Amino acid sequence: MRAMPSLQKRLFCLLLAGLLLPCGLQAACLQGETKPTEETARTKGLFAQVAVIGASVSAGYGLQTDLKAQVKLGDILECLVEGEGEDGLDLGSNMLFRSPKTVGADQVDAALLHRPTLVIAVDFLFWFAYGRSGGSTQDRVERVDEALALLDRFKCPILVGDIPDMSMALKGKGPFGFPLITRNMIPPEPARVAINKHLQKWAKARPRVTIAPLSEFLETVQSGGTLKVRGNKWSGKDLDSMLQQDLLHPRPQGTLSLLILALDRLADSNDQVSDQICWDSDLALKRLLESTLEERTRYEAALKRREERKAEREKKKEDRKAEQEEKK
Structure with a gap:
């Protein structure tokens, strides 16, 4: 649940009030808010x-x-x-x-x-x-x-x-x-x-x-x-x-x-x-899983990429080790 534009506008107006309005008027605006x-x-x-x-x-x-x-x-x-x-x-x-x-x-x-x-x-x-x-x-x-x-x-x-x-x-x-x-x-x-x-x-x-x-x-x-x-x-x-x-x-x-x-x-x-x-x-949990599916998919894709990069590094490490053994 996130703040909508109406709240952002309100906060902006309050900031503007703090810069431009006398203290008494600012207090009145805040009281009404x-x-x-x-x-x-x-x-x-x-x-x-x-x-x-x-x-x-x-x-x-x-x-x-x-x-x-x-x-x-x-x-x-x-x-x-x-x-x-x-x-x-x-x-x-x-x-x-x-x-x-x-x-x-x-x-x-x-x-x-x-x-x-x-x-x-x-x-x-x-x-x-x-x-x-x-x-x-x-x-x-x-x-x-x-x-x-x-x-x-x-x-x-x-x-x-x-x-x-x-x-x-x-x-x-x-x-x-x-x-x-x-x-x-x-x-x-x-x-x-x-x-x-x-x-x-x-x-x-x-x-x-x-x-x-x-x-x-x-x-x-x-x-x-x-x-x-x-x-x-x-x-x-x-x-x-x-x-x-x-x-x-x-x-x-x-x-x-x-x-x-x-x-x-x-x-x-x-x-x-x-x-x-x-x-x-159970239905509410299903809705929750559906609402987070896109973010979960991105997370799992990023995790998969990390695992793949890790596997590549390990393979290169093993290849270098094998090359060194052959030179001996």
């Missing part, structure tokens, strides 16, 4: 202008391994939404974990300029609750509160993920062979439960907010249970096909499952959703 509402979603359509914000899951971390193509969460969302949205913006970043408050604020600022009809923030809260410095339960709740204050700037519908228990990722293997998270990054269970209760209370006071229950999903499948959503079934045996080796990030099937679960909850609170979503995960 950042007032998306629930009414906008109803008149334009919920999926007309989707903004995706968040961390590495939203950024599509590791999906290229399976797809041989660069995709983000918004690209996968397009395979689930029936019809075409007018404009989409993918702001998910692998760098959110480094500085959640700064990067998160930048994402929200950029998303507001997009005037979204829906904000998808399934992993936006994650690194506000997890993190390098650890901290007490109160510290973690306060950090999540900072993230919620950022989300509260949106007046359109918001789909936000809760905080799952990712302690299984301590057994995962990242690109360098060791886990991507450490024990002190993980909220103790009482802290995680407190954060999710706090999130539930915050969302209950804001009808435009829907919580995607990531924690319920993982707890169910890890405990050997089966989760059924709109004709789809997931259980513990599906974890290998849904999670990457780091046991932290989803594979394409896992990302689709996550979105279907999140959109199902959104459908409970928004009557626009059900008829606009392809709930068949």
